[in-house]
Amino acid sequence: MALPGMELLLGGLRSGRRPFVCSFGMAGGGASSVGPQWPSLDELIKDLPAVNFRGEGKTPVRALVTDSRRVAPGSLFFALGGLRTDGNLYIEEAIDRGAVGIVSESPAESIRQVPYLQVEDCRAALAEVARRFHGRPDDELDLFAVTGTNGKTTVSFLAQHLLADEPHTVGLIGTVHYDLGKRTLPSYKTTPESLDIYSMLSQMVSEGCKQAVVEVSSHAIQQQRVDGVRFPVAAFLNLTQDHIDYHRNMEAYFEAKSRLFTGALGSVPKVALINIDDPYGRRLVGMVPEGVKVITYGVCADADLRAEHIKLGAQGSSFDLVWPEGRVRVETPLLGHYNVANTVAAVGLAYAHGKSPADLVERIASFKGVPGRMEKVVSGQPYQVLVDYAHTDDALSNALTMLREITAGRLLVVFGCGGDRDRTKRPKMTGAVQNFADYAWATADNPRKEDLKQIFDDMRQGVSVPERIAFVDDRRRAISLALQEAGPGDCVLIAGKGHETYQEFSDTVVPFDDRQVARELINLKAIEPDA
Numbered sequence: 001m002a003l004p005g006m007e008l009l010l011g012g013l014r015s016g017r018r019p020f021v022c023s024f025g026m027a028g029g030g031a032s033s034v035g036p037q038w039p040s041l042d043e044l045i046k047d048l049p050a051v052n053f054r055g056e057g058k059t060p061v062r063a064l065v066t067d068s069r070r071v072a073p074g075s076l077f078f079a080l081g082g083l084r085t086d087g088n089l090y091i092e093e094a095i096d097r098g099a100v101g102i103v104s105e106s107p108a109e110s111i112r113q114v115p116y117l118q119v120e121d122c123r124a125a126l127a128e129v130a131r132r133f134h135g136r137p138d139d140e141l142d143l144f145a146v147t148g149t150n151g152k153t154t155v156s157f158l159a160q161h162l163l164a165d166e167p168h169t170v171g172l173i174g175t176v177h178y179d180l181g182k183r184t185l186p187s188y189k190t191t192p193e194s195l196d197i198y199s200m201l202s203q204m205v206s207e208g209c210k211q212a213v214v215e216v217s218s219h220a221i222q223q224q225r226v227d228g229v230r231f232p233v234a235a236f237l238n239l240t241q242d243h244i245d246y247h248r249n250m251e252a253y254f255e256a257k258s259r260l261f262t263g264a265l266g267s268v269p270k271v272a273l274i275n276i277d278d279p280y281g282r283r284l285v286g287m288v289p290e291g292v293k294v295i296t297y298g299v300c301a302d303a304d305l306r307a308e309h310i311k312l313g314a315q316g317s318s319f320d321l322v323w324p325e326g327r328v329r330v331e332t333p334l335l336g337h338y339n340v341a342n343t344v345a346a347v348g349l350a351y352a353h354g355k356s357p358a359d360l361v362e363r364i365a366s367f368k369g370v371p372g373r374m375e376k377v378v379s380g381q382p383y384q385v386l387v388d389y390a391h392t393d394d395a396l397s398n399a400l401t402m403l404r405e406i407t408a409g410r411l412l413v414v415f416g417c418g419g420d421r422d423r424t425k426r427p428k429m430t431g432a433v434q435n436f437a438d439y440a441w442a443t444a445d446n447p448r449k450e451d452l453k454q455i456f457d458d459m460r461q462g463v464s465v466p467e468r469i470a471f472v473d474d475r476r477r478a479i480s481l482a483l484q485e486a487g488p489g490d491c492v493l494i495a496g497k498g499h500e501t502y503q504e505f506s507d508t509v510v511p512f513d514d515r516q517v518a519r520e521l522i523n524l525k526a527i528e529p530d531a
């Protein structure tokens, strides 16, 4: 099963910028050729912490691959351990497909056909080899890491907008897309695998980028996808419940996030930008190693960078942006208190890079927002329809608190909980919705391999007022029911999928875009009001 964009990146994608480019020369038969001179295995693995190496190191390597099914002749195959299976089971298959070398934590004495490198930590080796293979692109870009449970995409998009003095000079890697400068690819993961990260950073360099903003998920930290990446600036936004299925508890989740700041990933930031309105942020300040400059932000009085005199409105917010050397009034079209925090965070990233917040006022005001984050669906209807990516109880509470304040009529909510993800957040999400919504339709949001009935059972644990919620299997039907109910002055929030353009079931992915579906149904309602 492939999600949109996956095919563009998997299979050891290499950038146009070759790390080892040969000059014009005569190739066999006398024809002149220009092309990459592929790095040898020796060059890629030199001084890596290795347990054992057997074989010939001069072999040229044309691609780095972690999935045996993607191996093509010339690939170096990394056999990674996993939650469902183990890459070591597929080494023979990788060799059959033309792998020219294997990297693994296992001794696998029987493998003798190709060079074999045994390492202590295969994911760390993969990240370092990828960095070398792609010519250490992180040395040529100023990189900004953004982590936290909610707001990473919003802050990254806004930071990109604030940093870009020239068009296409600031790249972005995150949930919505990968912006490589002149080209943009659809995203397959918030934070891709290390070999794709380094490949994309390399492409950014060749496309003229000077900086890049990277959303760093806790899964990525745990799976060492950003090991070794030099991030001069790293931001911590917040930590609230999510991903407990994967990290087991909040402490482990926090510990994973904190590694971005402590040097545990092989590099420490020069500047750590930390939200001290968040209790975990306050703890993190005390964990940052000496020598790292800490810039705190928030709405609290002791933050270095803060928002004061906040005015929230239906069209946006305004506030005094205060920093150690100054103060300026700013206006943002983004809605809600949480977006004030996101705006201060994005300004903080630019400030850490040497920009004066005073010079950013116009850019803050002209920001167009992020696809699928409180995105308005406008089709002539007399009520508000918004598509948002809230998929945690904290995000839903924040989004709905804000909408309650600016909605004259009823608040109608369509939402769901993803399958094969944190089960314990499901009742909490239902609880958050019931606290604020006049009526809610619980429905499917990427059930994946889980039974929707099981997901609904978990969600039902959070129901406090049964007469104000309905459970509807089909998402299109749920949206239709909400839109049928809506009248002048009401607000329909369709939460959870945001920018996503698909719905993921156990063995299939079907096209589904909340914005498009809502637009179609609004138009249908105009033609056939009782349909």
Ligand SMILES: CC(=O)N[C@H]1[C@@H](OP(=O)(O)OP(=O)(O)OC[C@H]2O[C@@H](n3ccc(=O)[nH]c3=O)[C@H](O)[C@@H]2O)O[C@H](CO)[C@@H](O)[C@@H]1O[C@H](C)C(=O)N[C@@H](C)C(=O)N[C@H](CCC(=O)O)C(=O)O
Residues within 6 Å of the ligand: 066, 067, 068, 069, 079, 080, 081, 082, 083, 084, 085, 086, 087, 088, 090, 188, 189, 190, 191, 192, 193, 217, 218, 219, 220, 223, 246
């Ligand atoms: C839960 C999770 O993160 N799983 C990741 C994990 O998968 P896994 O442990 O199940 O891997 P596995 O299927 O057991 O396979 C082990 C190894 O064998 C290889 N293999 C497998 C089969 C085969 O035939 N041949 C073969 O070589 C696989 O390529 C892999 O390298 O390791 C894989 C390879 O490194 C990842 O692709 C995979 O991400 C999956 C696809 C995923 O959906 N991850 C999500 C949860 C995620 O990372 N999300 C975050 C955002 C979260 C947030 O909102 O903050 C993200 O950054 O996107």
Ligand SMILES: Nc1ncnc2c1ncn2[C@@H]1O[C@H](COP(=O)(O)OP(=O)(O)OP(=O)(O)O)[C@@H](O)[C@H]1O
Residues within 6 Å of the ligand: 148, 149, 150, 151, 152, 153, 154, 155, 175, 190, 215, 217, 237, 238, 338, 339, 341, 342, 372, 373, 374, 388, 389, 390, 391, 394, 395, 396, 398, 399, 498
């Ligand atoms: N600072 C914040 N605090 C709490 N909730 C927020 C914050 N910023 C955004 N949200 C809510 O979270 C949703 C997701 O926001 P965004 O996509 O920016 O977060 P993210 O951290 O990138 O999420 P993901 O981990 O899924 O990539 C938004 O649609 C909004 O409802």
Ligand SMILES: N[C@H](CCC[C@H](N)C(=O)O)C(=O)O
Residues within 6 Å of the ligand: 190, 391, 417, 418, 419, 421, 445, 446, 496, 497, 500
């Ligand atoms: N990055 C988040 C996205 C969740 C979005 C929601 N639509 C879902 O599928 O649960 C995750 O992987 O948990």
Ligand SMILES: [Mg+2]
Residues within 6 Å of the ligand: 152, 153, 154, 174, 175, 176, 190, 215
């Ligand atoms: Mg994101």
